[in-house]
Amino acid sequence: MAKNLPxxxxxxxxxxxxxxxxxTWRIQQPxxxxxxxxxxxxTLFCPDGALVQQNSKIVLKLxxxxxxxxxxxxxxxxxxQMIPEYSGVQGVFR
Amino acid sequence: xxxxxxxxxxxxxxxxxxxxxxGCGAAVAGRQAMKALGSRTIVTIPASCMxxxxxxxxxxxxxxxxxxxLFEMAPAVSSGIRAALEAQGIEDVNVVSWAGDAGTADxxxxxxxxxxxxxxxxxxxxxDNEMYMNTGGQTGSQTPxxxxxxxxxxxxxxxKKNMLAIMEAHGIDYVASASIAYPLDLIAKFKKAIEKPxxxxxxxxxxxxxxxQIPPEKTIEFxxxxxxxxxxxxYEVEDGNRTRNYEPPFIPVENYLLPQGRFxxxxxxxxxxxxxxxxxxxxxxx
Numbered sequence: 001m002a003k004n005l006p007x008x009x010x011x012x013x014x015x016x017x018x019x020x021x022x023x024t025w026r027i028q029q030p031x032x033x034x035x036x037x038x039x040x041x042x043t044l045f046c047p048d049g050a051l052v053q054q055n056s057k058i059v060l061k062l063x064x065x066x067x068x069x070x071x072x073x074x075x076x077x078x079x080x081q082m083i084p085e086y087s088g089v090q091g092v093f094r
Numbered sequence: 095x096x097x098x099x100x101x102x103x104x105x106x107x108x109x110x111x112x113x114x115x116x117g118c119g120a121a122v123a124g125r126q127a128m129k130a131l132g133s134r135t136i137v138t139i140p141a142s143c144m145x146x147x148x149x150x151x152x153x154x155x156x157x158x159x160x161x162x163x164l165f166e167m168a169p170a171v172s173s174g175i176r177a178a179l180e181a182q183g184i185e186d187v188n189v190v191s192w193a194g195d196a197g198t199a200d201x202x203x204x205x206x207x208x209x210x211x212x213x214x215x216x217x218x219x220x221x222d223n224e225m226y227m228n229t230g231g232q233t234g235s236q237t238p239x240x241x242x243x244x245x246x247x248x249x250x251x252x253x254k255k256n257m258l259a260i261m262e263a264h265g266i267d268y269v270a271s272a273s274i275a276y277p278l279d280l281i282a283k284f285k286k287a288i289e290k291p292x293x294x295x296x297x298x299x300x301x302x303x304x305x306x307q308i309p310p311e312k313t314i315e316f317x318x319x320x321x322x323x324x325x326x327x328x329y330e331v332e333d334g335n336r337t338r339n340y341e342p343p344f345i346p347v348e349n350y351l352l353p354q355g356r357f358x359x360x361x362x363x364x365x366x367x368x369x370x371x372x373x374x375x376x377x378x379x380x
Contacts, residue, residue, distance in 0.1 A: 016112060
């Protein structure tokens with residue numbers, strides 16, 4: 001019988017995802033368009049695991065996205081667009 | 095049997111909330127590799143970006159056990175973990191040492207070559223960003239010729255060490271090169287390495303947009319261009335048989351080199367020299 005593996009003793013596994021620091025750096029965020037053909041490439045190319053497949057569509061987890069733009073650059077169907085995080089003359093938070 | 099992305103596990107064992115830069119190539123490599131390795135994996139990481147972006151002792155992004163070793167000893171620690179697992183009779187655990195190019199080719203080389211000589215049952219992964227990026231982008235033995243780094247501002251004057259050939263010469267069970275731009279190829283290679291009873295070495299090209307001076311969204315694109323231009327060959331060596339996994343279309347090397355800020359001092363003669371060496375390499379033995 002194999003024993004259960006120990007988890008990192010001082011830190012709960014995956015606890016960085018609860019309060020991600022990197023999202024405050026974001027200056028642009030992806031928007032997934034209708035033309036997405038579910039090739040799922042972006043789910044493997046995203047460094048942060050922010051794009052996940054849920055019930056036959058791609059869902060963006062905005063609390064993980066750092067806005068690097070890899071998904072928009074790699075999408076073969078051009079179904080992901082980057083939009084600025086702030087808009088308007090006074091920089092209104094979207 | 096071809097892999098498809100839909101069949102891969104949905105959960106992320108590494109990645110969400112990591113502390114790396116936006117567009118980090120090492121994080122992409124880690125995420126893709128953990129899809130193949132699974133939750134019953136113990137990872138040892140020496141000093142590298144991968145150690146810092148995995149979290150401090152209070153918070154972590156890993157869902158599997160990981161151990162932050164000293165710089166020069168990740169494969170040695172992994173050997174010890176494997177010995178302990180064997181002593182306890184635990185067999186279904188993958189032991190991985192995950193080092194950067196310094197922890198593999200330079201500082202960590204003595205423990206790596208020792209573990210490879212003993213043919214320990216483990217996988218060593220080198221994620222190669224061709225610089226010492228965690229300490230500010232210094233030159234290492236994996237830095238390509240002519241690349242500008244923070245301590246060689248006119249470009250490196252000597253060639254990149256061929257780490258894959260060195261590991262191949264150890265006669266270990268499995269040697270493979272992989273690129274984050276070809277995730278299914280990378281995952282398939284990890285799945286192969288898991289099955290091996292001895293030492294496996296996987297060398298992943300994971301660009302660092304800060305060091306290479308490229309826009310963050312082009313990280314994957316440059317990993318692909320490196321393969322397509324023929325400068326980074328995707329191949330595996332299994333029981334002494336060398337197989338090329340991807341036949342590159344051989345785009346001109348300048349399409350890969352010139353857009354990078356670190357090669358801004360490249361002369362036409364240097365580009366010609368690199369192109370000639372690529373052509374010569376692929377003509378080898380054919």
